[in-house]
Amino acid sequence: MVARIALRPFLRVLNRARRTRSWEELKSLLVDRIFPVRTSGSKDPNPLPPRLFQMATGYWISQAIYVAAKLGIADLLEDGPQSSAMLAAATQSDAPSLYRLLRALSSIGVLSQVDGDRFSLSRLGSPLRSNVPGSLRAIVITIGEIHYQACGELLHSVQTGAPVFNQAFGTNLFEYLQQNTEAAGAFNRGMTNLACLLAHAVVLAYDFSGITSIVDVGGGEGELLTKILELYPETSGIVFDLGNTFGSSERTVSTAERCSYVAGNFFDSVPEKADAYLLCGVIHDWSDDRAVVILKNCRKAMAQNGRVLILEMIVPTARSASFSKILDLNMMVMNGGRERTKSEFHALLAAADLRVTRIVSTLAPQSIIEAIPK
Numbered sequence: 211m212v213a214r215i216a217l218r219p220f221l222r223v224l225n226r227a228r229r230t231r232s233w234e235e236l237k238s239l240l241v242d243r244i245f246p247v248r249t250s251g252s253k254d255p256n257p258l259p260p261r262l263f264q265m266a267t268g269y270w271i272s273q274a275i276y277v278a279a280k281l282g283i284a285d286l287l288e289d290g291p292q293s294s295a296m297l298a299a300a301t302q303s304d305a306p307s308l309y310r311l312l313r314a315l316s317s318i319g320v321l322s323q324v325d326g327d328r329f330s331l332s333r334l335g336s337p338l339r340s341n342v343p344g345s346l347r348a349i350v351i352t353i354g355e356i357h358y359q360a361c362g363e364l365l366h367s368v369q370t371g372a373p374v375f376n377q378a379f380g381t382n383l384f385e386y387l388q389q390n391t392e393a394a395g396a397f398n399r400g401m402t403n404l405a406c407l408l409a410h411a412v413v414l415a416y417d418f419s420g421i422t423s424i425v426d427v428g429g430g431e432g433e434l435l436t437k438i439l440e441l442y443p444e445t446s447g448i449v450f451d452l453g454n455t456f457g458s459s460e461r462t463v464s465t466a467e468r469c470s471y472v473a474g475n476f477f478d479s480v481p482e483k484a485d486a487y488l489l490c491g492v493i494h495d496w497s498d499d500r501a502v503v504i505l506k507n508c509r510k511a512m513a514q515n516g517r518v519l520i521l522e523m524i525v526p527t528a529r530s531a532s533f534s535k536i537l538d539l540n541m542m543v544m545n546g547g548r549e550r551t552k553s554e555f556h557a558l559l560a561a562a563d564l565r566v567t568r569i570v571s572t573l574a575p576q577s578i579i580e581a582i583p584k
């Protein structure tokens with residue numbers, strides 16, 4: 211069934227969510243999809259500058275959001291409005307400058323200016339809190355720190371075809387993260403933010419019944435796999451990653467004995483004989499040549515009736531707007547990776563002796579690309 215929500219998984223997820231903390235997460239996903247946040251039309255007395263100029267200055271906004279995330283402003287506003295003076299004292303910031311940051315963020319709906327000097331959290335800004343379902347704080351911080359700097363070298367990537375992360379940081383992305391525990395912590399937590407959002411969409415769309423073992427290849431902190439194992443008590447799994455992602459992983463008691471963490475390099479090999487090899491946000495990190503090596507290793511390792519499940523956005527071939535086309539630029543600068551169209555996924559998988567069986571869209575921007583041996 212090709213659907214955003216499949217009936218059997220939906221009933222399983224609802225049943226589980228009623229009994230566990232995951233109801234709050236599920237609710238926030240469904241509410242965001244059904245009632246997306248719309249920023250109110252502004253009453254700016256000044257005429258707007260040209261649209262192109264607004265786009266070109268987009269990084270003013272992205273850095274303002276980053277600074278608010280880094281300072282933990284949303285957490286400080288969790289219990290109600292606060293003055294900028296109090297927020298400045300709590301974050302050791304310069305009060306007049308912080309006021310201007312908060313005013314700017316209020317003007318675009320990320321915060322609300324309650325009265326002269328007091329600010330509150332808006333629905334749009336709520337995911338900047340740390341420990342809430344759908345939190346985006348960690349990913350905003352890692353984007354504002356490492357992705358932002360790499361993007362500053364986009365010109366070089368476009369002129370040479372090479373990733374520029376090295377230019378900015380002196381080594382490639384994953385080596386840099388291996389060597390920098392603090393940056394790795396922020397990156398891994400950021401990936402987990404995104405995996406949390408995606409996990410519910412995946413389990414609502416895809417029926418994992420009958421799959422007894424899963425390897426989450428490049429599985430980071432293991433958020434997605436944990437969510438699947440919570441819903442499928444007969445399934446066990448392995449989070450396979452470089453190893454620096456495991457430290458901060460939280461395993462729930464119910465899945466701990468069915469979920470193990472194995473460190474290794476997916477360019478050498480991946481754990482053998484699983485029914486399914488999940489690759490969430492992994493293939494788009496790499497060029498075609500490198501991605502084929504990872505997929506070949508999954509193909510070589512899988513059980514007889516094995517499959518790979520790639521979770522990625524699909525670039526539409528239509529000339530329409532799509533977030534995937536912008537994300538593609540980020541992949542270009544960060545690690546020489548790319549977003550792909552359907553036919554590019556077919557070709558990539560074919561090069562690894564795999565055949566696409568179906569592509570399942572989800573409530574999230576990512577689809578599930580299922581493939582089996584040719």
Ligand SMILES: C[S@@+](CC[C@H](N)C(=O)[O-])C[C@H]1O[C@@H](n2cnc3c(N)ncnc32)[C@H](O)[C@@H]1O
Binds near residue numbers: 427489
């Ligand atoms: C973009 S993150 C995705 C993480 C996770 N799948 C998720 O969605 O949250 C890519 C992951 O690939 C891992 N990785 C990168 N190079 C690797 C390698 N050579 N072998 C194993 N894992 C690797 C990284 O450590 C990171 O956790």
